[in-house]
Amino acid sequence: MDDGTTRPDLDRLARELEALGTPGRLVRDPAELAPYMRDASRAVPEGAPLALCLATTTAEVSAALAWAHASRVPVSVRGAGTGVSGGALSYDGGLILSLERMHRILEIDAENRLAVVEPGVVTAELDRACRAHGLFFPPDPASARSCTVGGNVATNAGGLRCVAHGVTSDAVAALEVVLADGRVLRTGARTRKNVVGYDLTRLFVGSEGTLGVVTEVTVRLHPVPPGTPRTFRASFDRLEDAGNAVTAIVNGPARPEVLELMDALSVEIIESFRPSGLVVPGGAMLVGQTVGEHAEAHARAIAESCAAHGAVDTEVSDSDALLEARRLSNPALNARGLKLSCDVGVPVAALARMLRGVEEISRRRGVRVSTVAHAGDGNLHSTVELPEGADGSARAEAVLDEVTRLALSLDGTISGEHGIGAVKLHELPWQLDAVSRDVQRAIRSALDPRGILSPGRAV
Numbered sequence: 001m002d003d004g005t006t007r008p009d010l011d012r013l014a015r016e017l018e019a020l021g022t023p024g025r026l027v028r029d030p031a032e033l034a035p036y037m038r039d040a041s042r043a044v045p046e047g048a049p050l051a052l053c054l055a056t057t058t059a060e061v062s063a064a065l066a067w068a069h070a071s072r073v074p075v076s077v078r079g080a081g082t083g084v085s086g087g088a089l090s091y092d093g094g095l096i097l098s099l100e101r102m103h104r105i106l107e108i109d110a111e112n113r114l115a116v117v118e119p120g121v122v123t124a125e126l127d128r129a130c131r132a133h134g135l136f137f138p139p140d141p142a143s144a145r146s147c148t149v150g151g152n153v154a155t156n157a158g159g160l161r162c163v164a165h166g167v168t169s170d171a172v173a174a175l176e177v178v179l180a181d182g183r184v185l186r187t188g189a190r191t192r193k194n195v196v197g198y199d200l201t202r203l204f205v206g207s208e209g210t211l212g213v214v215t216e217v218t219v220r221l222h223p224v225p226p227g228t229p230r231t232f233r234a235s236f237d238r239l240e241d242a243g244n245a246v247t248a249i250v251n252g253p254a255r256p257e258v259l260e261l262m263d264a265l266s267v268e269i270i271e272s273f274r275p276s277g278l279v280v281p282g283g284a285m286l287v288g289q290t291v292g293e294h295a296e297a298h299a300r301a302i303a304e305s306c307a308a309h310g311a312v313d314t315e316v317s318d319s320d321a322l323l324e325a326r327r328l329s330n331p332a333l334n335a336r337g338l339k340l341s342c343d344v345g346v347p348v349a350a351l352a353r354m355l356r357g358v359e360e361i362s363r364r365r366g367v368r369v370s371t372v373a374h375a376g377d378g379n380l381h382s383t384v385e386l387p388e389g390a391d392g393s394a395r396a397e398a399v400l401d402e403v404t405r406l407a408l409s410l411d412g413t414i415s416g417e418h419g420i421g422a423v424k425l426h427e428l429p430w431q432l433d434a435v436s437r438d439v440q441r442a443i444r445s446a447l448d449p450r451g452i453l454s455p456g457r458a459v
Contacts, residue, residue: 008071008093010051016063017053025060027052036096039081039088042340043422047092049076056101058176058184058215065213066182068095068452075452077209079120079148083155084341085421087208087457097213099150105129106216113221114173114190119150119214126219135221138165140258141417142327153214155419156206160323163250163376164257165222167417169205176216177204180448190218203443208419208458211447225291229257230299231322232290233315234306237282239263239359241310243352245286246375248305250348254298259288259376260326263355266370270325273332278325282312284355286375287322329372333383340393341383342400342424344407345416348378357406358382365399379416380407405430420458428459 014026027033028051036052037045050073053064068075077097078088090096103120110133117126124144127137141147141159151157153175158167165171174188188194188201204211236242242261249259262270263284271278286306290298296316303314333341346354355371358380362369367387373380382403384396404414404427414420414427428437440459445451 008050008073013051013053013064013067016067017060020057020059020063022056022060025054025056027054033090033096036078036081036098037090039078039083039086040334041084041086041089041421041423043086043089045089045091049090049092049094049096052096052098054098054101058178061097061099061178061213061215062182062184064095064097065178065180065452069181069450072450073452074455076454077154077213079151079154080122080146082143082147083151083419083421084343084423085155085208085415085419086423087154087419087421087454089422091455099213099215100148102150102215103148108133108135108221109190110135112190113223114218115221116216116218117149118216119148119153121149123147123149123152130221131224134224136224137219138171138222139168142330144327149217149219150214153205153217154208155417158374158377158379158417160258160260160326160374162374162379163259164255169202171219172201172205172217173220174218175201175204175214177212177214179212180450180453184215185212188218206419208421209454210444210458211453213453225257225293225295227291227293227295228318229289229291229320230295231317231319232256232286232288232299232303232306233322234286234303234311235279235281235313236284236286236306236311238310239283239355240352242284242286243355243375245306245309245311246351247349248309249302250376252301252305254290254301254305256288256298256302256376257291258323259286259374260323261286261371261373261375262326262329263371265368266329266372267325269336269370270328270332273335274328276321276325278322286311287326288376289323326372329381333370336385340386340396340400341381342404343379343381343415343418344404344412345377345379346407346410346412348376350410350412351375351378351380354378354380354407354410354412357410358403361399361402361406365395365402367396367399369399369403374416377416378412401427422457425457
């Protein structure tokens with residue numbers, strides 16, 4: 001984004017960072033930059049970035065953004081790099097701003113059920129620290145052991161416990177955000193109620209690094225339920241039956257904390273990746289968990305509901321092995337080289353029709369499509385096996401586009417939790433009309449008039 005008349009003065013930024021007592025935070029060696037240039041998506045960066053800023057404080061982030069704003073240098077923001085939408089790709093001639101070293105848990109306020117953390121804290125590590133106080137952090141992405149709280153905030157991530165506790169925005173009470181010009185903004189409050197001014201906290205959650213850079217997050221915690229959790233499994237010969245069972249469970253009296261779906265191909269891939277004795281179903285497998293004093297009764301009621309809706313086999317246990325298998329879906333797919341995937345959502349009552357439609361697309365297109373889903377909230381992740389031939393990638397992308405359009409035809413969304421990034425930007429007009437896109441761009445322009453933050457992504 002530099003106008004080409006002057007080269008951005010990296011030495012000036014280095015001096016400013018050193019003045020903050022942080023020498024060596026600015027990396028320019030191409031070999032050291034390479035691991036920070038892309039994320040876990042199939043998107044590939046173009047060109048070469050100028051430098052990487054390994055920030056450790058809000059002041060460093062502020063200095064880096066103020067410099068980029070003045071120099072008109074595009075900025076890519078990243079945490080652990082686990083995103084799959086291409087949101088963290090570097091820019092040619094841009095600055096990479098890494099928050100991975102901002103990984104402190106600053107406070108756990110057990111009395112008010114709050115925690116204050118830096119964005120680089122790994123999600124599962126925050127949850128583990130809170131459990132020492134009898135509390136837990138509700139957001140639970142499948143990649144919780146590697147993704148960061150800042151990344152969760154950037155994409156408004158969901159995960160396995162969404163059906164019971166909602167998405168990341170439901171757990172965020174307040175934020176510290178560095179704006180594009182380096183100013184520091186604080187949003188929200190520690191109180192349960194707060195109606196002062198616009199709800200800027202929710203505006204920044206899910207903004208994918210386009211409105212500001214989050215440097216501190218205050219999150220709401222929940223008490224750990226009493227008793228021993230119970231895990232349930234139900235295997236189905238037909239995908240559609242599994243979808244109908246999900247609708248019945250969600251609308252029934254026994255509410256699960258986790259309700260996940262894996263189709264037969266996904267189970268086959270996971271079992272091949274890490275054998276555990278999991279029997280591949282004819283169509284799909286539902287796995288989930290109930291918690292609280294009535295966990296056993298609720299798990300058995302859910303298993304009975306599944307049997308009433310076509311399950312050929314059910315199981316209830318106190319083992320987490322089934323949920324561990326679900327968490328292995330992404331590593332297992334990646335091990336097969338399968339990164340061509342989408343992230344759509346549909347109303348839960350439309351889940352059976354969505355699953356049937358994906359099967360039909362797979363059959364008609366002649367490619368294998370595996371689907372895993374946060375079934376309880378209708379969020380599906382379908383992955384296409386790359387067809388052979390020079391046009392294989394284009395054919396696979398066409399399949400994913402068709403899956404996405406199917407979701408929209410069922411009153412769904414093009415992204416349930418991964419965000420738009422660079423990968424899904426072409427799909428944005430499919431869901432948002434011109435007025436909606438204009439309003440969102442106007443908000444973005446007001447906060448980042450020079451367009452340095454993640455340009456060409458999200459909106």
